[in-house]
Amino acid sequence: MEQSYQFEEPGLLSAISVGIPGKRTFFLLMGEKEKWLRLWLEKEQLEALALAIDQFLLALYQELHLSPEETEGLSLSDDVPSGLPSAELEIDQISISFDQEKTSLDFLVHILGPQKIDDVIVNLRASLAQLKQLGEQARSVCAAGRPRCQLCGGPIDPAGHTCPKHN
Ligand SMILES: [Zn+2]
Incomplete structure (x- = not known):
């Protein structure tokens, strides 16, 4: 089993959820057409990733004197590749850095x-x-879950919600 994976020019990078609201599971797909990975993570990790990407890009725009518009362009396909991934992995840690005009995502x-x-x-x-684009996708995938109760902040299932704050 390979102990490290390196993708220099990934054609695939997306955040996906499967399942019904309240029982969804989350993963990232990344890699190339012939060799790609499925990385599972918790919803909280995906939310944290979306936030981290936001903050990272904001700091970078300031440092490089870029405007967010300048990073528009190239759009990734969110097609799920056919066949099986090269590996199914679970994320422990994510870090983002920047050098030589590209960002580097490191996953433990x-x-x-x-x-x-x-x-x-x-x-x-x-x-x-x-x-x-990954940050935007992560945010919209997370936001597509169950609506929240305005009283207690708990999730509202399609079948309804028994609110602990309501009596
Ligand atoms: Zn409630």
């Missing part, structure tokens, strides 16, 4: 399964536009 992951196998590293070089 482990192989999905009952026993936690040694850490695996996934590194992906993404353009600013790709990173921005």
